Amino acid sequence: MSLHTLSFLSPRSLNFRLIASFFSILLLIFSIGNVITIQLAREQLYQQRDAQIAAQRETFRIEIEQAEQHLIADLQAQLAIITKAVRGPLQNHVSVVRDVGESAEAQIVRQFADCLRNTETSRIYSCLKVHAHHFSLDSIDLTNHLMIKTSIELLLSREELVAVEVLDWEDQLFAGYALDRDGILHPLRQRFASQRQILRRLEQPVVEDDYLGRVIFHYHTETIDAQSRRAEESIAQFIEYSDRSAVTATHQITQTRLIEGVIFFVLSLLAISIITLVTIIRPLTQLTRHAEYIAQGDWHVIQACDASVQRRDELGILIRTFNLMLETIRTTHQELKNANTCLEQKVKERTRELEEKNQQLERLSSTDGLTQISNRVKLDEQFREQLQLAQRYDAVFSILLCDVDFFKRINDTYGHQSGDLVLIEMAQLLQQEMRQTDHVGRWGGEEFLVILPETSLTDALALAERLRCTIANHTFPGGPTSVTISAGLSSYQIGDTQETMVERADQALYRAKSEGRNRVLAYS
Structure with missing residues (x-):
């Protein structure tokens, strides 16, 4: 490679600037394309993630709704059973069930023993007759109490139920039981009021021709709420995992695009360099040599380069313009020489006159x-x-x-x-x-x-x-x-x-x- 060719490869040469410009344009196009590709890939990944999250949310929502519906349906079924169970006691208008236990039974036995201590048969009969009547009422009362208590105990074995109230037609407490914080069943002495949590209620009236009262279930939805929290935690974990996966996928796409870009740039630079060498460097080297000949005054060399003159591209036009410029320079050179000689003579005369005037002015001023x-x-x-x-x-x-x-x-x-x-x-x-x-x-x-x-x-x-x-x-x-x-x-x-x-x-x-x-x- 000649010195002229090497000079065009220097950072100040036109060829170097052209290659650098092409390379910069390619780099800009590739960078924009890379950014767009990565952005589209990220958007696609996040769209897929959002779709999966939406699907999971919908699945969890359906499951929670089904669980809640199943719970309500089950409680409604239990409510219907307990309503039937308390219809008889409410219809008999039995008063509020007393707390019947071992003390009540011992009292009945003690009353009968007292009657048998009498010596007269008539008095024993009368005593037993009176106490038998009360014993019959207490037995009915005890039977109702045990039936309601047993039914409520079975209901309160469910995890969701906290309390059951049976109200009469005056909305007075007829019977009721509630679980304390330790899960122990206690009878209610007054209307139930929760102190520990917000509860839901489900009620059903007791009707037998007339309104007899109503049954109220107090229950919580902690199981469903826990299921909702687990669903949200699962979604949050999935989002975190999806974000990490998206970042990893983005890095992989970026690395792939960078490798492709390096290969593309190397091949492009090689192709541009070869094309530039053939179409620009060699003609510019010849044109530079012609310009040097013009600067040295060797006008005839330019006219001898017929091969370059026959080019039909921009460089050929430039060489022909050089030849035309050469003829113009030759024509005007002599004219300029004559004009310069005349101008120099006039300048000398004017300079001499100016010096005389200056001397005269200086003399007059002093x-x-x-x-x-x-x-x-x-x-x-x-x-x-x-x-x-x-x-x-x-x-x-x-x-x-x-x-x-x-x-x-x-x-x-x-x-x-x-x-x-x-x-x-x-x-x-x-x-x-x-x-x-x-x-x-x-x-x-x-x-x-x-x-x-x-x-x-x-x-x-x-x-x-x-x-x-x-x-x-x-x-x-x-x-x-x-x-x-x-x-x-x-x-x-x-x-x-x-x-x-x-x-x-x-x-x-x-x-x-x-x-x-x-x-x-x-x-x-």
Whole structure:
């Protein structure tokens, strides 16, 4: 494989980005499909689980309903039996059954023994006759009691029944028995009221032509409730087991899909790489080589690649476009060369004109228009430079501030034009008398400022005095023949600024004018 081919396999190459894009799209499609498949499988599993749970719930519900119906039917059958059993005692209107036991029997025997102790036969007969009548009533009462008690005991042997009440036609307790917490049978002395649990009741009237009373069963449904709880526990266990099974099945489906995806991605990547190598890498390698030839100026190489030009796909269109671009470049190259030559000539001329204009502007910005010496702006710039040098290297320099004496009188007597000529002549004399290193400028009006580098106050005073004498002896044309100046000097001191030095020179100038003008004084 060539270097160009290898370059297209680098992370920055178009081929690599295409393969990565295809791979990303496949990964996205597979991920979405995998998520949908797993979700559908989970939904199917949970639907099956819900269906099974619903079926179990329905089965348990039917079983519980059947058990409850069977219990009620059985109790109703027992209720019908006990109703028939108590119909006779209620019809005979026997009073409430007393608690007959061994004590009652012993009392009857004792009564008969008492009768037999009499000595007279008639009295024994009368006593036995009376007690026999009571004994007959007690026997009937005892028989009824035992019949009802036996029937109720048989009923209360059922687990569900808690109490049985037999009420007469006035809804008074005729007979009744109930089981305590220990399961022991006790007769009822009053209407039954449960203290331990919520009970259900089932009752049936006792009728024999007329209403005789009713029988009431008090029972519980703990067995059915326990069966319901066991059913719910079974359903909960089944739900837990189903959830674990669903999670396990989901994991298995996910693993299977991942294995299938890895195989699919490997095969897809291999197929995409081969297709890309044949259809993209090789043509792009050739196109890159052509672009290099164009960059090097080898235009004829592109035209020789007929095989690539004959392609009918996008790359073939791109190569033909390259050839057309090559012809366009050749045509415009010479035109651009000629235009560049003409443009360069014009740029040189314009650059020269611009430089001249800039120099002229710079000169105008720093030169006084009347005297053609430095103006106030230029003097400020030169003053700052001199101060920086003095502060950095501890250099000495002085300034000379001079003023034309009686200049207003000259303007008033000879006119402003003559005053301008005096200022022009004065500027020329200052330039002639000062050294080349000195900076001469117009400070304002008839005042001039001279910056004297590397000049002490004593040397500056001598130089200023010579200048004053030259001006005083000079003949000025076009106006007054004699003009004098007054001058003030100051020298740089540590910590000075432009304002402090000019102020001292100005004070010396003011003192020179006060002392009669035409003189030079230094600030001390």
